[in-house]
Amino acid sequence: MEQILANGVYLGSQYAMIALGLTLIFALMNVLNFAHGQMYVIGGFVTYTIYGQWGVPFVLALVMSCVTLAILGALIEKFLFAPVIKGSAREESTMLLAAGIAFFLDAVILLVFGEKQRGVPKIVDGVFNWDFRIIMPYDRILICMLAILSIVAFIGLMQYTKTGRALRALAQDRTAAQLMGVNVDRYSMIGFALGAMLAGLVGGLLVTITGVNLGMGGPTSIKAFMMVMIGGAGVISGAIWGGIILGFMEAIGLALLYQYGDITYLLIFVSLMIFLAIRPQGLMGKPWG
């Protein structure tokens, strides 16, 4: 049981981080960013290149991943999403654009980083073993703690800074925020950059554990959407709870249901369908949007 709890905490923390960026972008711009997984993958590859290939310290590589993705996110918002949102009232326009960006980034990743699975040297050696009740490599413990710290820092940024207040105002009511003097265009770009940066951060953190490859983008986006749907689209606390719930469901399912084959995700999807039928707005979402 202890091992299941430990796995659940670890999976939950990394999933929550993946979902945070996606839900932030949705909250601010009502955009379902299908390219979120690809941004995560690029973050992983940037850290792989800078830390794994060039030998630059891991923390610096992580910062470079965040900066790269923040710039990429800002450019994507300014030159792609902002014009489409202004020019089209139909929500599917941004969905199609996001899907197109996902395919484009997949192609770019293949060209630049190749088709192989990539990994980096462990940042901490050794395994924590508590009498075989909990076995957890130290690097996972460190990444889990860093993920939790990042989530706390993100919440702090959103709660206690001027930028965070502006972003929250934008998420609550775009028109009202504009009337109160918030520069909507500027903060939309900052918000998108922040969401992409979170994807880059988690990609850079997890490349030390899971490695990274070209094909991880799509499945990562799907998992992120599941977490957002569980927690409630566009709600920061919802994304965190969605990640933690999915992490624990996965850890418990894999530990207890293994003898029945791979039915964990089948049950998760069935549960999700039933849950959404009862509460379509998710745990923390509001029915009116």
Add this chain to the structure above:
Amino acid sequence: MQRRSLMKAALTAATLTAFGATAAFAENPVLKIGFVGVTSGPAAAWGISNQRSMEARAAWINETGGYTIGDTTYDIEIVSFDDQKDPKRAIAGMEKMAQEGIHYVVGPNVDDGAAAVRPVAESNGIMYFPYAFPKELYQAPASNAVLGMVANYQSGPAIYKYLMENEGVKTVAFIAANESDPLSQRDGGVEAAEALGLEVVSASVTYQVDTTDFTPVLTPVMRAQPDLLVLSGVSPANAPQLIRSARELGFQGLISTETAQDAGVLAEGAGDLANGFISVGGASTPELASPMMNEFVQRYTDMFGEYNDESNTKVYALEYILETLKADPSAITDVDAFQATMDTFEAPNPYMNGDAKLRYVGMSSFGQRRQVAVPLVVNVYQDGAFETLFVAEVD
């Protein structure tokens, strides 16, 4: 005036260059060979190593004057199609090959794709070389598929037997991705292990193909403490993570797979934890690789920046096609002639030291010669490179 002369000279030079280039390109007629396989998504590494092996070899042939079949010397052109591991796309790819008049295709990479293209291939006179294991693809009445590698039901028993005799392995556990290829390979492995007298202590654990963290997946398997953990049909992307998680969970036994792997990927993803990992490879270890194999590796590396060890097994299909066509030039447009030639075809294996031969096998497994005789080279990973554990042949 001077400017006009300069423009005329430039125009003439450009025309001559263009003409020269065209003339050089048109010097040899072109023989098109197709590739239909997965070159995008999570399994991209499988198909890309296929495609790049073919492109590297074709470029090498063309650079050295072309390939002579009968009285004609051809330049080789590789026509590729990404089936995205989707059977519907694989059918579309094979139809494209038929429309282009191509009779020889390498791929698809997976079971369902290889099964889906069979009607298209057979009705359009296309011989295809899948990397998929279902026996019905190669047994009569199927006629046009040729297995391009060693199947797991051929390599698995050889590996298990070797480990029983040399390492005292008595118990085995299997883990596979929840997909048709790995699951069928797991079932074949379980059957082979039981037939050899091994005790199968775990075979029900599977994982989603997009899993990135294998610690929760492997925890129940580790409780069984097998002597040997078999990663059935594992992709090169998942192998290092599985090995790493198993070792970090305290697993001390042997780990093996029947798929080809890449030493660089293992080194990056699992480091020293991958030492002792057993997999199936080609003729790339120093003692087996011929000078031609070494040159192929060098050319591939120069062309694409990095070699992929999976190509050790994937370099063969194009060579078999061309050598068989050389043995019977009428087979260029007549696959019946190709099939007839397969029964008696034999040529030196240029990629392996010694007297190894290129020939078609498969009588034991399929009742007809529908498999290329690539060497069954079982490798063990050690400190960043593969070492040959043993070499066997498939009949």
